[in-house]
Amino acid sequence: MSVTTPTPVRKTTSSRPARSSRRAGTAGLAAALLSPTLLVLLLVIGYPVVAALRLSFQVSSESIDPDTGFKVTATSYGADNYASVFSDDRLLRPWWNTTSFALASVTLEVLIGVAMALVMHRAFRGRALVRAAVLVPWAIPTAISGMLWKWIFNSQGVANEILGAQVLWSSDGFQAWLSVVIADTWKTAPFIGLLVLAGLQIIPGELYEAARVDGASAWRVFWRITLPLVRPALVVAVLFRLLDVLRMFDLPYVLVGPRKHSVETLSMIAFDEMTNLRFGTAAAYATVLFLYVAVVALAFVKLFGADLIGRGTRSET
Amino acid sequence: MSRPTQGLHLPMNSEEDTVSSSRIAVGAGQGRPKPPGARPVRAAAVVAAVMCASVLSACGGSDSSDTDAGGPEKSQDRGPITLASGKDTTGTLQGQLDRWNKQHPDQKVTLVELPESADQQRQQFIQNAQTKSDTYSVLNLDPIWVAEFAANQWIDELPAKEFPLDKMIPAVVKTGEYFGKQYAVPFNTNAGLLFYRKDLLDKAGAQPPTTWDELKQACEKVRKLPEGKGIGCYAGQFDKYEGLTVNFSEAVASAGGSVVDDKGKATVDTEAAKKGLQFLADGFKDGTIPQQASTYKEEDGRRDFQSGKLLFHRQWPYQWTLANAKDGSSEVAGKFGVAALPGLDGPGKSSLGGLDLAVSKFAKNKATALDFIKFFSNEANARTNLKVTSAAPPYTDLYDDPALRKQFPYLATLKESLDTATPRPVVVHYGDATAAIQESAAAALSGSKSVDDALADMQKNLSAAVAAK
Numbered sequence: 001m002s003v004t005t006p007t008p009v010r011k012t013t014s015s016r017p018a019r020s021s022r023r024a025g026t027a028g029l030a031a032a033l034l035s036p037t038l039l040v041l042l043l044v045i046g047y048p049v050v051a052a053l054r055l056s057f058q059v060s061s062e063s064i065d066p067d068t069g070f071k072v073t074a075t076s077y078g079a080d081n082y083a084s085v086f087s088d089d090r091l092l093r094p095w096w097n098t099t100s101f102a103l104a105s106v107t108l109e110v111l112i113g114v115a116m117a118l119v120m121h122r123a124f125r126g127r128a129l130v131r132a133a134v135l136v137p138w139a140i141p142t143a144i145s146g147m148l149w150k151w152i153f154n155s156q157g158v159a160n161e162i163l164g165a166q167v168l169w170s171s172d173g174f175q176a177w178l179s180v181v182i183a184d185t186w187k188t189a190p191f192i193g194l195l196v197l198a199g200l201q202i203i204p205g206e207l208y209e210a211a212r213v214d215g216a217s218a219w220r221v222f223w224r225i226t227l228p229l230v231r232p233a234l235v236v237a238v239l240f241r242l243l244d245v246l247r248m249f250d251l252p253y254v255l256v257g258p259r260k261h262s263v264e265t266l267s268m269i270a271f272d273e274m275t276n277l278r279f280g281t282a283a284a285y286a287t288v289l290f291l292y293v294a295v296v297a298l299a300f301v302k303l304f305g306a307d308l309i310g311r312g313t314r315s316e317t
Numbered sequence: 318m319s320r321p322t323q324g325l326h327l328p329m330n331s332e333e334d335t336v337s338s339s340r341i342a343v344g345a346g347q348g349r350p351k352p353p354g355a356r357p358v359r360a361a362a363v364v365a366a367v368m369c370a371s372v373l374s375a376c377g378g379s380d381s382s383d384t385d386a387g388g389p390e391k392s393q394d395r396g397p398i399t400l401a402s403g404k405d406t407t408g409t410l411q412g413q414l415d416r417w418n419k420q421h422p423d424q425k426v427t428l429v430e431l432p433e434s435a436d437q438q439r440q441q442f443i444q445n446a447q448t449k450s451d452t453y454s455v456l457n458l459d460p461i462w463v464a465e466f467a468a469n470q471w472i473d474e475l476p477a478k479e480f481p482l483d484k485m486i487p488a489v490v491k492t493g494e495y496f497g498k499q500y501a502v503p504f505n506t507n508a509g510l511l512f513y514r515k516d517l518l519d520k521a522g523a524q525p526p527t528t529w530d531e532l533k534q535a536c537e538k539v540r541k542l543p544e545g546k547g548i549g550c551y552a553g554q555f556d557k558y559e560g561l562t563v564n565f566s567e568a569v570a571s572a573g574g575s576v577v578d579d580k581g582k583a584t585v586d587t588e589a590a591k592k593g594l595q596f597l598a599d600g601f602k603d604g605t606i607p608q609q610a611s612t613y614k615e616e617d618g619r620r621d622f623q624s625g626k627l628l629f630h631r632q633w634p635y636q637w638t639l640a641n642a643k644d645g646s647s648e649v650a651g652k653f654g655v656a657a658l659p660g661l662d663g664p665g666k667s668s669l670g671g672l673d674l675a676v677s678k679f680a681k682n683k684a685t686a687l688d689f690i691k692f693f694s695n696e697a698n699a700r701t702n703l704k705v706t707s708a709a710p711p712y713t714d715l716y717d718d719p720a721l722r723k724q725f726p727y728l729a730t731l732k733e734s735l736d737t738a739t740p741r742p743v744v745v746h747y748g749d750a751t752a753a754i755q756e757s758a759a760a761a762l763s764g765s766k767s768v769d770d771a772l773a774d775m776q777k778n779l780s781a782a783v784a785a786k
Contacts, residue, residue, distance in 0.1 A: 069496030
């Protein structure tokens with residue numbers, strides 16, 4: 001839904017270099033050509049966001065018509081929905097779940113993803129096969145991989161068989177949380193791997209040759225050449241994943257189930273409110289999540305400097 | 318290249334993205350210059366058309382629902398329809414629909430299969446109703462949703478006179494009523510039964526239990542046998558979902574209590590409710606109920622029972638046919654029996670399950686939908702249904718039919734169960750009510766809350782859900 005889309009952060013002026021003044025005459029044409037896109041964006045992104053905001057301030061009270069038994073709904077506007085969101089002890093737990101999922105699984109995914117990329121980057125026999133195999137989890141839809149892992153984590157499933165233990169993964173508790181982290185990491189580490197691989201492939205080979213001539217250790221080469229040069233790609237990958245995990249819904253919902261405290265995320269709470277027909281509070285939860293995602297994304301970008309449109313990788317003059 | 322630029326922007330939908338993509342578009346289109354302004358104009362027209370269309374359809378939607386307020390009774394519309402129903406665990410639904418389709422080639426019914434979990438079925442039904450979608454014509458509803466769906470005017474009132482309701486079990490017919498009107502017609506009904514391993518009980522010299530104490534004693538005896546070593550004693554549906562509400566309500570009713578009384582007041586702070594929940598919580602603690610049963614839905618427990626890992630299983634009758642399958646899928650075929658649920662001091666009380674058929678308010682071809690419900694819920698079909706799926710029919714006669722009794726020796730037990738079965742609370746905000754029950758019951762079963770605390774919380778939350786009318 002609209003909830004998960006970050007707002008347009010800044011105007012575009014900085015990305016258009018001064019040389020465009022050379023073609024000042026075409027500025028009008030550019031604006032004209034852009035306007036349909038902007039209109040469509042306004043329609044498909046702007047409108048839902050505004051509608052959701054409006055809905056979050058819509059307070060409805062219900063009553064039952066004593067003659068027909070039909071529901072009669074009266075609506076007014078106010079901040080009641082937000083008041084109930086913040087006064088309710090239901091906010092903190094899903095917020096923490098959302099955040100801890102993001103921290104844990106993104107960390108794991110970066111470690112595994114980078115390792116995958118390094119492996120895929122090397123020249124060896126059967127490399128194509130490895131690359132294809134690594135991407136399989138990423139190609140499976142989340143809901144399907146949720147079902148897949150649900151079977152693995154079934155009380156009589158493969159996971160317990162291998163562990164030789166009777167872990168109740170889908171009951172509430174730390175193990176349920178862990179099962180979501182594992183499934184999410186399995187699914188999306190290849191994504192990070194892929195982006196990092198792309199970053200690795202544009203590092204010039206001479207740098208490594210020079211390092212070898214200088215007698216640098218493998219670790220030093222990784223730390224001083226590979227990592228800094230692959231950083232822009234990595235940062236973008238992490239940002240994408242972060243945004244994704246913060247609005248996670250399908251995986252815990254399918255894998256563990258609704259209303260399980262240890263895995264309930266903010267999106268799930270919003271969904272739960274919605275299915276119980278409290279659309280106002282649902283929109284309020286969604287708006288809170290939206291703001292949280294926006295703040296985290298902004299903070300991340302400020303801290304690490306994500307280079308999203310590739311200006312840093314091209315020397316255009 | 319490694320140096321990040323300071324103008325940092327978010328991806329998707331930022332204007333930046335637009336700029337770069339349109340830049341590409343401009344480059345690609347350079348060969349064939351277009352008159353400036355032509356595109357935006359056309360695009361604006363498209364956008365305007367889209368907006369108008371969406372506005373119009375929204376208006377049109379509410380208009381049409383006003384005009385055909387007469388419901389299926391007055392409708393003359395015939396044509397293809399759909400039947401939205403939960404996961405068909407029997408695998409025979411399509412065959413029944415094929416029979417209708419053969420007779421009505423121009424009014425075909427298509428099966429829309431929903432998830433196995435009742436909560437997820439409800440969510441899909443509600444989403445469809447919310448969007449006034451005509452995707453689902455006939456809804457196969459859990460009886461507990463009838464009040465909510467009728468109160469929200471998502472389903473149409475049905476002409477009660479046109480159905481043989483007087484031939485059905487009264488308590489079952491009542492599940493389709495709301496405010497004195499019939500909104501849904503029973504397709505089948507359901508009550509929980511106690512499936513037990515007859516072979517093991519016989520060997521241990523025990524009788525099928527009628528009380529919880531007897532159940533535990535029988536279990537101890539069986540566990541002393543070499544064949545019964547380490548067998549799970551008792552399981553039901555204890556995952557945190559609708560099944561838990563059913564099992565909790567049964568435990569309370571079997572101890573002589575009720576979840577919501579006749580006047581619609583929550584009554585789980587009683588001594589009887591406490592004894593009911595205590596039985597389940599103790600069962601988990603002392604190993605009567607295996608730990609993994611806290612993650613069980615119907616099918617998980619059935620797998621366990623069929624592979625011989627359970628001595629007693631609280632289950633709906635559908636398990637009979639599947640556990641009796643002689644194709645090797647069941648290790649207990651011919652080795653088990655069925656009894657009424659045990660209770661505190663005597664036979665227990667089951668929750669009333671089953672499925673009711675209703676017509677979606679937003680459906681097309683309502684005349685066909687009504688005809689289809691008549692066909693689908695008639696006695697002949699209920700009989701076939703019982704024969705192939707062992708689903709409990711709503712018709713009283715079928716329980717006394719000697720041929721059927723011979724094929725399904727548990728029918729008498731089931732009838733007994735149905736006669737004493739109690740419906741789950743009739744609440745418009747059933748979603749909140751069941752959530753309140755599941756929340757506290759799960760806490761008590763896992764031991765994270767004492768039975769007393771759990772019930773105190775439940776009483777508070779359930780009262781709020783029931784009162785929110």
